[in-house]
Amino acid sequence: MKKMFLLLSAALFMFGCSSSDNGELVGVQDRPATNDVQPYGMVAIPQGNFMMGTGDEDPFHTNNVQPKSVQIAAFYMDETEITNNKYRQFVYWVRDSIAMRMLGEINPDRFLIATDQYGEDLETPRLNWKARKYINFSSENEEEREALEALFVPVDERYYGKKQIDITKLNYEYYYWNLDMAAQKNLTAGSIPEEYKGSPLAGRPVNNRKALLKKDVINIYPDTLSWMHDYVGSYNEPLTRSYFAAPEYDDYPVVGVTYKQAKAFSIWRTLLMNNKLDEKEMSNVSEFRLPTEAEWEYAAKGGSINSPYPWGGPYVQNGRGCFIANYKPRRGAYDLDGGYTPIICGHFAPNDFGLYDMAGNVAEWCDDAFNESGYKLTNDMASSYRFAPGDTDELASTRKVVRGGSWKDIKYYIQTGTRSWEYQDTAKCYIGFRCVQSFLGRNQGDNPKTSSNVYRH
Secondary structure: OHHHHHHHHHHHHHHHHHOHHHOOOOOOOOOOEOOOOOOOOEEEEOOEEEEEOOOOOOOOOOOOOOOEEEEEOOEEEEOOOOEHHHHHHHHHHHHHHHHHHHHHOOOHHHHEEEEOOOOOEEEEEEEOHHHHHHOOOOOOOHHHHHHHHHHEOOHHHOHHHOOOEOHHHOEEEEEEEOHHHHOOOOOOOOOOOHHHOOOOOOOOOOOOHHHHEEEEEEEOOOOOOHHHHOOOOOOOHHHHHHOOOOHHHOOOEOOOOOHHHHHHHHHHHHHHHHHHHHHOOEOOOOOEEOOOHHHHHHHHHOOOOOOOEOOEOOOOEOOOOOEOOEOOHHHOOHHHHOOOOOOOOOOOOOOOOOOOOOOEOOEEEEEEEOOOOHHHHOOOEOOOOOOOOOOOOOHHHHEEEEEOOOOOOOHHHHOOOOOEEEEOOOOOOOEEOOOEEEOOOOEOOEOOOOHHHOOOO
């Protein structure tokens, strides 16, 4: 009994010392558990400083690179480009969300959730993803078939009568915050977007959440016809029919996606993860997004200084004479490196960060807008040149940075410092993407949990 009394007294003493009831400053307790887990398929890129800019000569004298020292924070990056099959998960999610909304009109109790977590009625019911397993596109139930009919190609347009999903209906509605606008302390008549001119927002700080919450709707199916309209005079019909559809290409990089589709994918990927973490009552992860141009180049160099290629360089062949990237060797002999179109992701060795295909295979979208003088206009900390062009802006202002070169490019374009661009609403059969996620803290494995673990000078 005496031992039990001592143990109870010690427990009460410890509780009293850690409780804010005694007026001590101990911080907010019972915070959500952190999700300190490296995302599947991503590698950790440590923080660091590097010389951003070309690591070799500029044979075309483009003068769009002005080397500068840039500091990069730690982040995660996909080890390969997003593959056809990973992007197909997004396509199927959008397809099924539309189907559940249609089926919810005839069976709302199964497919829709009409109240929030507090029991209040929702203006627009949420989808019940636990009911996804009940979607049956070949249902024998006449009411369900009629409800889903609008999702399929009309009868008079079907190829040999085959029932297929109408890809023009695969539209994804998503939201994001315009933080660039929110950060402006004062919007003047000259800087305010056209849609807000004459509104109460003009000439005063932006504190209207509705104005800052942006909504977009975009068709997310890849442009499979890019194989043909990018190469007039070539027989690329087999790739048009099969590259995204056939399982043989599942682990090849997805192409035919615009910058805006890649951005929508990143937002969806974030929601997919955070919705699952919400179920587990864990903290949300940092958003998945496209890399900034500086992050992409830093990651591509793999920690080397002034590397013209991800493997160092200066050659594109190893000691045995084998090519070590998928590009356009010798200005036309496409297949000397093993493939004259995109090849399976991760075929060649990774760089020192563990990233595959940072040179060649397919070029990759970055989040930055392209400007020939962009390096001069950005900060040396987390350098990024960004703005959100409107529909009325000049076409040149919708250019987005594309990095890494592709299977159809000569070796100059697969160098780590070479800059290129494409319009944000354009899909090409040689451009894909990969995602990054900012690391919350200092570095992986070097992130103190409490101030007592911090090294003091």
